Amino acid sequence: MGVTKRADAQRNIAAILAAATECLSRNPAASTSEIAKEAGVGRVTLYGHFPSxxxxxxxxxxxxxxxxxxxxxxxxxxxxxxxxxxxxxxxxxxxxxxxxxxxxxxxxxxxxxxxxxxxxxxxxxxxxxxxxxxxxxxxxxxxxxxxxxxxxxxxxxxxxxxxxxxxxxxxxxxxxxxxxxxxxxxxxxxxxx
Amino acid sequence: MGVTKRADAQRNIAAILAAATECLSRNPAASTSEIAKEAGVGRVTLYGHFPSxxxxxxxxxxxxxxxxxxxxxxxxxxxxxxxxxxxxxxxxxxxxxxxxxxxxxxxxxxxxxxxxxxxxxxxxxxxxxxxxxxxxxxxxxxxxxxxxxxxxxxxxxxxxxxxxxxxxxxxxxxxxxxxxxxxxxxxxxxxxx
CATH class of the missing domain: 1.10.357.10 (Tetracycline Repressor, domain 2)
Structure with a gap:
């Protein structure tokens, strides 16, 4: 993975974790679709980093x-x-x-x-x-x-x-x-x- | 429902509850299939009494x-x-x-x-x-x-x-x-x- 790709991946992971913290704090049953939307990434990207x-x-x-x-x-x-x-x-x-x-x-x-x-x-x-x-x-x-x-x-x-x-x-x-x-x-x- | 059918239903419910108590006590994640098998009833019968x-x-x-x-x-x-x-x-x-x-x-x-x-x-x-x-x-x-x-x-x-x-x-x-x-x-x- 090149430097840019790695930086993108780290940014996505940080955005997903922040969005998940936010969504799950509002609703402990929040779905991965909601979290991906809040993070501004696609579900495929989310599942690429967090398989479940x-x-x-x-x-x-x-x-x-x-x-x-x-x-x-x-x-x-x-x-x-x-x-x-x-x-x-x-x-x-x-x-x-x-x-x-x-x-x-x-x-x-x-x-x-x-x-x-x-x-x-x-x-x-x-x-x-x-x-x-x-x-x-x-x-x-x-x-x-x-x-x-x-x-x-x-x-x-x-x-x-x-x-x-x-x-x-x-x-x-x-x-x-x-x-x-x-x-x-x-x-x-x-x-x- | 006739008297016999009602008695059958009550017997099935009692058997399902006893089997569920037994199965869930062994394994809290026990499935309804395991419970139906232990109770000696079909899954359709189990779901007829307990829809989920x-x-x-x-x-x-x-x-x-x-x-x-x-x-x-x-x-x-x-x-x-x-x-x-x-x-x-x-x-x-x-x-x-x-x-x-x-x-x-x-x-x-x-x-x-x-x-x-x-x-x-x-x-x-x-x-x-x-x-x-x-x-x-x-x-x-x-x-x-x-x-x-x-x-x-x-x-x-x-x-x-x-x-x-x-x-x-x-x-x-x-x-x-x-x-x-x-x-x-x-x-x-x-x-x-």
Whole structure:
């Protein structure tokens, strides 16, 4: 492939990913035809880069996670582990809220376990903070850290479902999630803050 | 329809539901052809009763919830609300665990919100117990009860996902869920038991 062709291909891929993010955020069931139209490319071009809708959804979700990682890597995680957890929940929640429709598309389209697999980096960050909080005695050590990480993942993603069902507002969610997790992670015998 | 034809139809429906429960529990992606074969009926007969795979999955899930309600309605919910919650989690978990593959099939197949909608009865039972615990001061009142119910729902269904991913054993789950929820529901300022 020549330089120009390669540049064209990269431009098309970027346009398709941007259009797919846009379309799937409006409607998690958006079709590849809609996405190709929004990107200003033909369906043959789209399928040339993403042979199936699932591969496109996967690429869009991978990209969203990368964008999220750029923002999460800037959250300060030193100091009181409880306050660090509150900051991490706040930033993570903004991402989950922003990408809620993409999350629905990914859960509907990708194989079981894939969404969780793509969360490996954000979950490793949570795990590290929980480990530190456990060693300092402010988070519980009677349950495995992998379980505590999954509780955070499920409570946070569950909140996105509550918003879509109209039972929770986006502004309330971060506070509810933080209050719930700080209590859930409190060592038995200690007071909930 | 004569008496015999009606009896035949009822027998076929029962056979299809039993076969679908069996097949979907083995493989959440089981096809209607496999289910018809297992039920010993033709595909035309199956489609005569359940015009789409989604309608069949819905009927199977409705039936599983009914079976579950028979068992949950026998859980004693009087006395200490925390102990009552532990009993309810234990019984609910057996059902979630037993029907985990059906849950995956339902989440993959039914429209968003339908699985939660079908949990209205079990969730109303949880809500009632949480309300009583709040009025007795043993469960937190600073977050809406609808949020606490969703936390229980998401932590419990999340545990089913952890088991499928091989990160949790079925025997550990009820204890982990109970310990997590009792802490999460503890009023701020009080000690986690």
């Amino acid at each position: 809708r699932a591969e496109l959804v996967d690429a869009v979700f991978v990209h969203a996670i990368e964008v999220g990682e750029q923002s999460l890597s800037q959250v300060g995680l030193t100091g009181d582990p409880r306050e660090a957890l509150a900051r991490l929940v706040e930033s993570s929640w903004h991402l989950v809220d922003r990408y809620a429709a993409l999350l629905v598309a990914a859960l509907d389209t990708l194989p079981p376990g894939r969404v969780r697999e793509l969360h490996a980096d954000p979950m490793a960050r949570v795990e590290k903070l929980l480990e530190r909080g456990r060693s300092e005695g402010v988070f519980r050590s009677d349950l495995p850290v992998s379980w505590l990480v999954s509780v955070m993942h499920n409570v946070m993603h569950g909140a996105a479902g509550e918003i879509q069902a109209g039972r929770l507002s986006s502004g309330e969610a971060a506070g509810y999630i933080t209050a719930t997790l700080l209590a859930a992670f409190t060592p038995p015998g200690e007071r909930v803050t | 795979r989604a309608e069949l999955v819905d009927a199977v899930f409705v039936h599983a919830i009914e079976v579950g309600e028979q068992s949950l309605s026998q859980v004693g919910l009087t006395g200490d609300p925390r102990e009552a919650l532990a009993r309810l989690v234990e019984s609910s978990w057996h059902l979630v665990d037993r029907y985990a593959a059906l849950l995956v099939a339902a989440l993959d197949t039914l429209p968003p919100g339908r699985v939660r909608e079908l949990h209205a009865d079990p969730m109303a039972r949880v809500e009632k117990l949480l309300e009583r615990g709040r009025s007795e001061g043993v469960f937190r009142s600073d977050l809406p009860v609808s949020w606490l119910v969703s936390v229980m729902h998401n932590v419990m269904h999340g545990a089913a996902g952890e088991i499928q991913a091989g990160r949790l054993s079925s025997g550990e789950a009820a204890g982990y869920i109970t310990a997590t929820l009792l802490a999460a529901f503890t009023p701020p300022g009080e000690r986690v038991t």
